[in-house]
Amino acid sequence: MKKEERKPTTTDAGIPVASDEFSLTVGPDGPILLQDTYLIEQMANFNRERIPERQPHAKGSGAFGHFEVTEDVSAYTKAAVFQPGTKTDTLIRFSTVAGERGSPDTWRDVRGFALRFYTTEGNYDMVGNNTPVFFLRDPMKFQHFIRSQKRRADSGLRDNDMQWDFWTLSPESAHQVTILFSDRGIPKTWRHMNGYSSHTYMWVNAEGDRFWVKYHFKTDQGIEILTQEEADRIAGEDADYHRRDLFDAIKRGDYPSWTLKVQIMPFKEAETYRFNPFDLTKVWPHGDYPLHEVGRLTLNRNPTDFHTEIEQAAFQPSNLVPGIGPSPDKMLLARLFSYADAHRARLGVNYHQIPVNRPKSPVHSYSKDGAMRIDNVSDPVYAPNSKGGPKADGERYPQVEIWKASGEFVRAAYTLRKDDDDWGQAGTLIRKVMNDEQRDRLVSNVVGHLKNGVSKPVLERAFEYWRNIDKEIGNRIAKGVTGS
Template structure:
């Protein structure tokens, strides 16, 4: 009889979840050779019950993705703008990045034309800071009231279970504020060549606060050091069938061979007093701040150099949330951002449990001193004092953070209203999409844009939606609209 833990073949011995040596991984316990199985084969019951429960609900959006660990190193002094610890000169902060597609499910191809998620978790000395963005600096809408409807229009038709281009264009053409983002999506960056070859953006406007309490508005840009590269529609379609996980595979293969991908983090800084009279509403998620108005300032570089030891634990259970804001960083009046401060953490509580912050990828590297208690899967006591506040027994207390109190707005918010972003002189839904086409894209990129849009719109099955989609592109740019109309066979577009 071999010693415990050393079976005859030399491998470690199988155990139950309680660490007890398992009786067999090959045969179930039965009455005689061919008789019924017995309920007290506890190991068989454990294996079946665990298997039946080994999936958690997938994310409603950003379901298909991948991730890696790395480090963020500050390369420039930005203390004039923020006192956040992770942005102090010379600081190195461990981090986790997760990249994803937005609309597809877990098994969907990496190369569908879709925005990409770009989520970063920094394990700072002041707790976790999450920057949850996309590979675009903008989005399809500016008000969260529309988000759920938008996502449903991009998902599968509930009648057929199929992706439906008519649903997509019906929504887009009825929502003119989507024009800028749709122009991005239908252009070259709609299908990145790999996750290593795309930029990331915080997209929203945030506030930075320095040690003296001075506040500024900022936007994050995370530029790939590998260079921007993309797939054509034909290449993306081919890879969707030949290697549906090509972006996940590419990231892991690069790290395995020591070709560690990196990105340079930069910010645009807007003085607080500029916001009220800026030509676009600076908190409108469908708009960018032109770099000529607010140039990019380098902050640091992130490098991914470690593949998670277990995909489910570290990538599927990773929980990113914009409400993880460290001292020196705050939100802005961006309505989409403010809604996400609630929705992300609420999603995690539903999907992976109320104590999701205790899971390995979400656990901060600083002590947690909290009055939260109990709930499913609670594994450690985060507070050595009393379980209520105030108390007389040494429980934790909040501290005033100099210069970073939660006074993020410069004026009183005023009465409760349901208001649109309409009070800035260039707040037009099509102006930035038109600028992108005429001032950013070259002739070849415009040709690919027309081809991508026409190919996508050719699958619209409703004539009314098709005519409205053509009119949508005419509002963006008349020449581009004419070319798309000609390609899809609409001779007299409305």
């Protein structure tokens, strides 16, 4: 029987090496030689293996799959990815928000739901979460919010007091905080949670008609959650519980899927709707804007190299293909810049040339040079030109994903409308959606968190915060913390 011939180890330059185990020394007991360039290469590379982690959403994992359109929504968008029968390759990354790269998957936290469609018109990225709302509506507070959820400057420890200090001084956070401390705050697995765009986006059809939309990816596995006690136990037993579950499910052929449904608002209705439809802290009632099915997302391939395919994946909300555009949501507009800039800082200016970030459609860009540039650039390197270089085609690809705006430059909150308030939807969630058992767990989760290091002045504000959401729940929380 012929002995299996294995590939010889080489240096990074492809040069064969003599040993995987021993350094080059003066005799078996002598000093190591500087000319052992293979040893030096191995040590130097090891010192540089880690790249900066994401800030936030550092801990996560993902998989590849496809999205297939099952219903006709061409009356609302001309985007090729959503035309009837279209099947598009996808990449998804799930994550927690506040935890570092090695933190437990089962901490109580919002989960990231970042999805890329490799469309025929370029990469389309929908960078969402597992909740339909967020803590803020103005990006000026985003950096401060994330710092409040991470670690103190003095001890390097997470701190419940600074979390509640920020939340209670930011009443717009009430809806998301209510969801966070509800059953939905800790999904059993990534496979058993929904995904949402959270933001409102614009769709434009082939005739130029505009619509506002919100995306809902409904899990086909059903919603399942972990209690706080279960999550704490699992965090101590397997910090990578969610990552492992997704990888193992796909490996055994149990492919998770989500059905995409959208809410659609006629363009002009946004001007007169009873609350600001672009407010990221609010949901659109389904009675006003019901769900319309679009298609199904299925995950069926694990990464073969976690670092190159998941850790270096760079999702950005500014990747919007023809027929899809942003809305006046201030948080979304800020993210159009911040995500791409974060990738430039973390991965380098040419991050889009990393294979997982490359579009499958042709690229005809005037971007050139920079660190780690891989693609060759050909002349002409400027526009406009008369030398045969790429030329923007405003007739085939007009900028139609637009809206009108006017007014003086101000630093101000959104203009209030009839039903704009910070507490109403959170209270409705508690009173109309949750059952008694779910309300009991909400109270228990909040009480447990508040009893862990929250200072008295912040506690008093927290009690009032919850009473503003729902008086009975607020009183129960206060009693649970103080005992009276």
